Amino acid sequence: MGLLYGLIAVGLALIFGLMDVTNFAHGEFLMLAMYLSFFLFAFFAIDPLLSAPLVAAALFVFGAVIYLLIVRFAMRAKANAGMVQIFTTFGLAIVMRGLAQFFFTPDYRSIPQSWLGGKTISVAGIFLPEPQLVGALVSILAFVGLYFFIHRTDFGRAIEATREDPGAVALVGIDKNRVFAFGWGLGAALVGLAGAIMAVFFYIYPDVGASFALIAYVTVALGGFGSVFGAFAGGIIVGLVEAVTALVLPPSLKSVGIYAVYLLVVFIRPRGLFGSM
């Protein structure tokens, strides 16, 4: 479960953590990906595992378009840019939920049969549910990929440089909007991947994103802004803490543990565990 939180958080780590743009619609991106996965299954009988790259690609386009159409202008605000970003993306989240209700109806949906759904695999005598296992694997791959992308490629460095100083990168010939649109696309594609896998074992409904979004913010902040590795570590910690809390406290209180750990960490280290900002 922790790696799944990590997978949702990794896309946000890129948008929120590395580019320093607040995205309150992250949960709604997840919701959209889950619906895409569901409809590809329902209409074309494509298994969510096969359609995951398609969903990720669709989300890439969606994320880049959202950046170019909306977020680009929110970032241009000279006064209280933070609040403008929060409320622009919050408005976007409400619109997406409304659209989902309008087109998909508020009904709960699920993918009844898939290659992974409901199956377990036994590893050294421990039974693990397959979907979660695949989710964990994809999550690790995504983190490693993103880590190398950010630190080893020119484009990754360009993203970080653009956040640091948009004026200076313009001087060396980097187009800020192209870099950030690509970053948003990539962030959305990663959450698309998460959505495609989660569609197998979660109910899908218009408000599904909200419950995961806050945990994703906490995960990114716990690991520290500006650090991919931090978000990965944050995801694992969040998953472990949730499991431990669920043992000690009633299940309805399991998130309290996560929140308490976040507060504890930032009180001791105000920049998160591995944060650079």
Added chain:
Amino acid sequence: MDKNFAARRRRDLIIAAGLAGLAALAPLFVKDVYVQNILILTLMYAALSQSWNILSGYCGQISLGHALYFGIGAYTTELLFTKFGVLPWFGMLGGGVIAALIAMGLGYPFFRLRGHYFVIATIVIAEIGLLLFQNWEWAGAAMGITIPIRGDSWLKFQFLRTKLPYFYFALALCCLAWFVTWWLEDSKWGFWWRAVKDNPEAAESLGVVVFNSKMGAAAVSAFLVAIGGAFYAQFLAYIDPESVMGFQFSLLMALPAVLGGIGTLWGPVLGAAILIPMTELTRSYIGGSGRGVDLIVYGTLIVLISLALPQGLVSLFSRAKTKGATR
């Protein structure tokens, strides 16, 4: 400059008194209960947003967890009333004091945090409060508390047949929050807060005790929001954790101030006057279908206003004025 400032403040006070007087007369013309309801909610959100603005607008500490104080105000009042028979008026003050103390207690570790870390911490603490109340059996857990009906009286601040007393209370609360803001704007605290918002290091070096001034702003802000929460509980006669402490309340308190103009005297009132009727009308006229059209319209408007007027609606007025001055 000083003369202009004093003149502007006097003018603001006169305008506010005039508006309050007009608002007080509104019930003479508005007999429709539905419209009265919208007016009450508008005044309440104006008051809440005005209080939020003290900490987040003037002092620059963006809190998205004020639902916590709202809920504490509501719960203190109703628990004291239903369990111990304490009159809501005392519960209201008690809730305000408790909220202010909690705000200061939380401020002690919280105000070391900056930027996103601070904002997320405020969201998280309100979320913890929500979960705890949802699981607190004695306080009604997720079922909430239904306030027993004891007949219409000012003493128990309960009215079934008319909404007018609620209207006047909401108006008074709104005026109080506005007046406190107005008064603080020209006080030592007001200048300190703006200095802390603009540049905490510079303020500190000039002798502003940054930490204390943040604490002061948090306490005033939490106190007023808790009074609003107590009012809301009496108004609805029913509370449950989600309906008084949910995250959407934190956003709904911040939204009018942001749309109207964050850190300004008139922003919250202006924002609430436009936003709340808009919310209620879209909900009741196009929300009936249950298909989310109201959400689409509402969300689109928020996106457009945030993008078009990043400094809020009040910037329209000042822009018109500077144009007039240069001409």
